[in-house]
Amino acid sequence: MCLAIPALIKSIEGKEAEAEIGGIIRRVSLWLTPEAEVGDYVLLHTGYAINVLDQEEAEETLRLLEEIAEMGGDKG
Amino acid sequence: MEFCGGHTATIFRYGIRQILPSTIEMVSGPGCPICVTANADLDKAIALAHVSDVIIATFGDMIKVPGSRSSLQQAKADGADVRMVYSTMDAIKMAEGNPTKSVIFLGIGFETTAPTIATSVIQAEDKRLRNYYVLSLHKLCPPVIRAILDSGEVKLHGLICPGHVSAIIGSHPWEFIARDYGIPCVVSGFEPLDILQCVDMLVDQIESGESKVEIAYRRGVRPEGNQQALKLMAQVFEPCPATWRGIGEVTDSGLKIRKEYQHFDAELAFDIDPGLPYEPSGCICGDILRGVKTPFDCQLFAKACTPQYPVGPCMVSSEGSCAACYHYGRDFEG
Amino acid sequence: MKDRILLAHGSGGKLAHELVEKSFLQAFTNPILAKLDDSAVFDFSGRLAFTTDSYVVSPIFFPGGDIGKLAVCGTVNDLAMSGAQPLYLSLSFIIEEGLPQSELGQIVDSIQNAAKEAGVKIATGDTKVVNRGSADKLFINTAGIGIIPQRVDISGSNATLGDRVLLSGPIGDHGIAVLSQREGLCFSTQLESDCAPLNSLVAEMLETSPNIHCLRDPTRGGLATTLNELAKQSKVSIRIEEEKIPVRKEVLAACEMLGFDPLYIANEGKLVAILSAEDADRVFKAMRENPYGKDASIIGEVRAEHPGRVVMKTCLGTSRIVDMLVGDPLPRIC
Numbered sequence: 001m002c003l004a005i006p007a008l009i010k011s012i013e014g015k016e017a018e019a020e021i022g023g024i025i026r027r028v029s030l031w032l033t034p035e036a037e038v039g040d041y042v043l044l045h046t047g048y049a050i051n052v053l054d055q056e057e058a059e060e061t062l063r064l065l066e067e068i069a070e071m072g073g074d075k076g
Numbered sequence: 077m078e079f080c081g082g083h084t085a086t087i088f089r090y091g092i093r094q095i096l097p098s099t100i101e102m103v104s105g106p107g108c109p110i111c112v113t114a115n116a117d118l119d120k121a122i123a124l125a126h127v128s129d130v131i132i133a134t135f136g137d138m139i140k141v142p143g144s145r146s147s148l149q150q151a152k153a154d155g156a157d158v159r160m161v162y163s164t165m166d167a168i169k170m171a172e173g174n175p176t177k178s179v180i181f182l183g184i185g186f187e188t189t190a191p192t193i194a195t196s197v198i199q200a201e202d203k204r205l206r207n208y209y210v211l212s213l214h215k216l217c218p219p220v221i222r223a224i225l226d227s228g229e230v231k232l233h234g235l236i237c238p239g240h241v242s243a244i245i246g247s248h249p250w251e252f253i254a255r256d257y258g259i260p261c262v263v264s265g266f267e268p269l270d271i272l273q274c275v276d277m278l279v280d281q282i283e284s285g286e287s288k289v290e291i292a293y294r295r296g297v298r299p300e301g302n303q304q305a306l307k308l309m310a311q312v313f314e315p316c317p318a319t320w321r322g323i324g325e326v327t328d329s330g331l332k333i334r335k336e337y338q339h340f341d342a343e344l345a346f347d348i349d350p351g352l353p354y355e356p357s358g359c360i361c362g363d364i365l366r367g368v369k370t371p372f373d374c375q376l377f378a379k380a381c382t383p384q385y386p387v388g389p390c391m392v393s394s395e396g397s398c399a400a401c402y403h404y405g406r407d408f409e410g
Numbered sequence: 411m412k413d414r415i416l417l418a419h420g421s422g423g424k425l426a427h428e429l430v431e432k433s434f435l436q437a438f439t440n441p442i443l444a445k446l447d448d449s450a451v452f453d454f455s456g457r458l459a460f461t462t463d464s465y466v467v468s469p470i471f472f473p474g475g476d477i478g479k480l481a482v483c484g485t486v487n488d489l490a491m492s493g494a495q496p497l498y499l500s501l502s503f504i505i506e507e508g509l510p511q512s513e514l515g516q517i518v519d520s521i522q523n524a525a526k527e528a529g530v531k532i533a534t535g536d537t538k539v540v541n542r543g544s545a546d547k548l549f550i551n552t553a554g555i556g557i558i559p560q561r562v563d564i565s566g567s568n569a570t571l572g573d574r575v576l577l578s579g580p581i582g583d584h585g586i587a588v589l590s591q592r593e594g595l596c597f598s599t600q601l602e603s604d605c606a607p608l609n610s611l612v613a614e615m616l617e618t619s620p621n622i623h624c625l626r627d628p629t630r631g632g633l634a635t636t637l638n639e640l641a642k643q644s645k646v647s648i649r650i651e652e653e654k655i656p657v658r659k660e661v662l663a664a665c666e667m668l669g670f671d672p673l674y675i676a677n678e679g680k681l682v683a684i685l686s687a688e689d690a691d692r693v694f695k696a697m698r699e700n701p702y703g704k705d706a707s708i709i710g711e712v713r714a715e716h717p718g719r720v721v722m723k724t725c726l727g728t729s730r731i732v733d734m735l736v737g738d739p740l741p742r743i744c
Contacts, residue, residue, distance in 0.1 A: 006295075022663025026597040029165055031195040032305040043243060043296050044667070046135070047163025048192045051243045051302055057295035064267075091728030136669070162668065268726050383736040394669070404730040407716060 006041035006058040007049070019044065077230070077367050079221065080238030081108035081395025082266050088400035090268035091408060100275065103230060103367040106220055106320060107238060109185045110137050110393035111365055114319040117213050118143035118389075119350035120343070121182050124211060125156040127346055131174060132158045133167040134182040137393045142386060144354040164196035171200070171208040180342045183212040183331075188240040190214045190331055191305035194312035197333070197340050209342040212333055215318050217241050218249045219329035223320075225257050230367040234278035236271070237263040239293050244309075246301025247289045254287040265293035312337050321389070322362020361388035364397050371398040378406055415509045420539030429537065433515065437522040438532040442498070450498065450533035454557070459494035461485060462553040470517070470547050473587045474602025475678075477550055478517035482524035483607045483678060484629070485554040490609040491625040491681065493564040493616060494556030498533040499525070502551040507542045517548065528607035530554070561620050568623035569644035573712040574690035576683040578611065578697055579604070579705040581633050582661035585675035589664070597667065601660045606679030611700045618696040619689035627681050631735040634673035636682055637720045638734040648684075650710030650732070651723045674735045684712060 007019035012030065019028045019042065026047070030036050033049040041058035042049035053061075078084060084104045087093065093102055106112045122143050125132045132148065139148045139160060152158040157177075161167050164181060171179040183193045193210055200208040217238060224230065237250050242263040250261045260281035264274035274292045281287060291297050309331075318330025333341040358376050363369035371377045371390070381387040383399055390396035394403070418425040435443065442450045463484050470477040482499065489496040501521070505514065525532060583604040590599050608627065615622060624644070628636035633655070641648045657672045665672050679702060685693060690708060697703030720732040 021667060023601070023658075023660040024597050024599045024663045024667065026667065027165075029163075029192075029195065031199075032191055032302060032308065034304060043240070045188050045240055046192055047165050048195070050188065050191075050240060050305065051296055051298075053295050061295055089730060090724050090726050091730050092726075094728040095726065268724075383733075403733050407719065407721075407731055408729055 006053050006061055007044050009036055009038050009040050009042060009049075012036070012038055017049070019049070077103045077105045077232050077234075078236040078264075078271075079105040079107040079217065080236070080241065081111075081393065082239065083107065083236055083264060083271060084397055085395050085400050086266055086268055086271055088404040091405060092268060092271055093405075094408060095272070096275065100279070103232075103370070104364070104397040105224065105367050106323065106365040108390070108393050108395045108397075109189070109215060110141055111361060111389045111396045112215060112220075112320045112323070113141075113184060113213055113389065114321050114353065115144045115355060116319065116350065116353040119145070119353055120348065121211060121213075122146050122148060122151050123348040123350040124180055124342060124346055125151040125158055126154075127178075127348065129177050130157065130346075131170060131177050131179045132156065132182065133161045133170055133179055134158065135162075135184065136160045137395075138182055138184060140386065141389045141392045142356075144351065164192050168196055168199055168203075168205070168208065171205050172203070175207060178207050178209060178345075180209045180211055180346075183210045183214050186215055186217050186238070186241050187244045187309070188238075190313060191244060191302075191309045194308045197312045197337050198308065200340060201337065206339075208340060209345055210333065210340055211342040212313065212331055214313065214331040215320065216315065216329050216331065218245075218252070219326050220320055220323065221253060223323060223326045223329075224366055225253070225259070227366070232259055232367075233282055234275075235259055235261045236274050236278070237261050237289070239263060239265050239270075239296060242291070242293070242297045242301070244302050244305045247291050247297065247299045248301075250289045254289050258287045260287045261289045263289070263291045263293050263297050265296060320365075322365040356387050359388040361390045361398075364390055371401040374398070378402055413511050415505050415507065415511060415514060415539055417507050417539050417541070420505065420537055426537065430535075433518055434535060434537075437518045438501075438525070438535075440531045440533070442531065442533045443535070450500075452498070452533075456560070457558040459489050459492040459556045459558050460553070461488040462551070463488060465550040465552070466546065467588065468546055469588075469591045470513070472591050472603055473599075474583075475605040476517055476520050477548055478520035479524045479605050480678060481550040481552050482521055482528060482530070483605050485552040486528045486530060486607045486609055487627045487678075487681070489554050489556035490607075490612040491564070491627055492556070492558060493562035493612065493622070493625065494558045495613065496528060496530045496554055496556040496609050498555045499530050500553040501532050501535040503535070503537045504545050504549040504551070505537065505539045506545040506547050507539055509547055514548070524607060528609055559616070562616060564622060564625050566624055566626065566640050566643035569640055569646050569648070569684045569712050570623060570686070571646065571712055571714055572687050573623060573684045574687050574708055575637070575648060575650060575710040575712065576685070576690065576694055576697065577633065577655065577707050577709045578608070578681045578683075578703045579679075580656040580658045580661070581628065581677055581680060582657060582665065582672040582675035584678040585632070586661050586664045588676075589668070597664065599660050599664065601658065601664075604677055604679035606702050608679065608681055608702055611681070611697065611702045614696050614700055615683065615693050619685060619693050621686040621689045622683055622693070623686070624684035625681055628677050630676050632672070632674040632676060633682065634671075634720065634732045635735045637732065640682070640684065641720050642718045644712075645717050647713045647716040647718070648710055648720045649713050649723065650720065652725050654707050654709045656705050656707050673732060687711070
């Protein structure tokens with residue numbers, strides 16, 4: 001699952017976290033990214049955060065994806 | 077060549093070839109972990125499914141892949157307990173929730189996935205779970221690229237390096253390609269614009285006569301990769317020879333569970349007889365995986381071999397070249 | 411004991427009669443059902459539409475609805491897709507022994523509410539109770555009857571060259587809402603099923619134009635499968651534009667996470683309409699006035715090249731095939 005949408009860490013409990021992607025909340029593991037903090041964007045793969053993203057780059061990605069969704073898709 | 081199933085899927089799904097100039101030819105490499113799993117290994121997984129009181133936990137794509145004689149889907153219809161999971165976290169919960177059963181996780185995937193399986197083994201050890209096992213069929217990317225380049229079968233001018241494998245291993249492991257073979261490499265993200273940017277960067281290198289490793293996927297990949305993930309992977313696994321479908325045995329290209337964790341190794345814990353492996357005739361998945369042939373070169377493609385009735389694994393996994401080509405581009409890409 | 415359904419509730423004896431009278435009759439009160447004869451008897455003249463369906467959704471309660479609401483809306487919509495005004499439904503329960511009465515009560519209430527909104531009556535029914543393990547909590551089978559107005563001629567084989575393709579709203583809500591409740595997927599969302607009766611929307615569309623050629627609701631298999639069915643039945647090609655297809659960002663995110671394509675995810679409150687180009691704008695405006703069509707979009711047109719195929723113009727301007735669903739949508743691994 002090469003998830004390309006950055007997920008936002010909303011809360012952390014031990015080595016697990018709640019991450020939000022596009023309104024979906026998912027429990028993810030931080031075993032591979034123990035440095036992740038609340039407010040960080042991470043890349044997800046099969047339920048694990050595999051990398052903490054550069055903040056600016058992540059927001060730029062989200063802006064682009066939002067644009068793509070607005071273009072025709074998301075009227076919800 | 078792109079060497080990542082996710083990139084193959086993006087390239088077909090967005091019809092990238094339709095935009096590129098005719099001077100650029102894209103070939104797909106062995107980037108789909110399901111597709112490169114040899115029949116002998118698939119047969120092991122299917123044999124394990126038939127052991128009593130076993131639950132096979134696996135990523136979804138594995139369920140339909142045909143082995144020599146059967147598939148996990150058929151085994152399930154015959155009464156085996158085969159369950160799809162999205163994460164090893166689910167498999168651990170499954171083992172905790174079914175103490176009288178043995179949960180065997182099918183460890184398929186490259187360096188992106190292997191650390192997550194390593195983590196599950198460490199967690200199982202911490203929790204003293206004695207009914208969790210892993211069948212390690214993991215493979216490593218850099219050695220197989222070297223094997224393909226050494227074979228001289230395909231003349232490559234550029235390599236699109238896998239995005240999330242690189243997020244884990246970084247960009248340094250690809251340097252030998254630029255240095256020893258003079259082939260430009262760029263690590264790409266997964267959006268169609270990422271792929272186009274990557275091709276652009278490769279063409280720039282080719283035109284200026286350079287060959288180096290660049291990272292286009294800056295938001296996701298650092299040159300040093302994810303050290304924590306690499307540490308956990310090395311804690312549980314060690315390199316071993318592995319057989320790649322269509323390529324054969326490649327030294328140090330697989331991962332096996334280390335001695336300290338061998339009580340989690342499904343290969344050691346269960347006595348199975350998978351039978352002799354058998355390759356279906358006419359299937360050229362091997363050639364397609366090496367980038368030597370395309371799906372359109374296969375006699376069976378879209379005729380005897382379709383997603384509904386797959387003959388080879390490249391048609392089953394949604395990141396296999398044949399499946400991606402069939403689903404998105406069979407009218408446009410031939 | 412009193413709070414669960416027992417085998418005796420399906421045996422035709424006193425307990426069974428009590429269940430019918432206390433739970434079902436009171437909720438579905440109407441003169442035809444109240445007669446409690448073996449068959450419902452009506453007078454009709456004109457063309458009848460007749461449909462049947464079985465509902466086995468798991469879990470039986472999901473965000474935005476339950477199996478009862480689904481049963482009514484699904485059947486009403488099948489009738490509406492023929493242009494019929496739905497009138498009567500039959501309702502057949504197969505209940506697993508042990509189902510809490512309170513859950514059955516909730517579902518009966520849902521059925522009553524949905525039937526009231528759709529303006530249909532439950533004319534006849536049946537109840538069976540099976541041993542624990544022989545059904546997954548509750549299965550519902552329905553049949554439905556409706557009347558088709560004189561001037562209406564709607565069929566999957568009526569799509570004509572140049573027709574426009576309209577979609578009544580965002581796709582994928584129902585499938586993802588149900589999946590979010592499945593064990594092992596562990597994601598939560600505000601997303602609700604779009605389950606809704608579409609007969610009022612269809613009536614308004616028909617009032618606006620007599621030139622509606624095809625109507626279909628993209629349920630299991632999603633929009634992609636429905637469009638493929640129509641393309642094959644009418645022997646035409648359907649070309650859609652990715653940018654015009656509405657998808658909520660939660661559906662996109664869930665699909666990305668699970669490896670699905672929203673085009674293949676089930677909907678239970680959406681319709682696809684194929685109609686002549688000159689009426690498309692008028693009907694589109696009329697749809698947008700209805701709460702179940704407020705996010706409608708004109709997504710494509712009917713063409714001649716590639717008959718039987720659905721082709722999509724991607725956001726990059728390239729073309730890709732949109733195939734029919736093969737089996738269950740499986741997630742990718744990388």
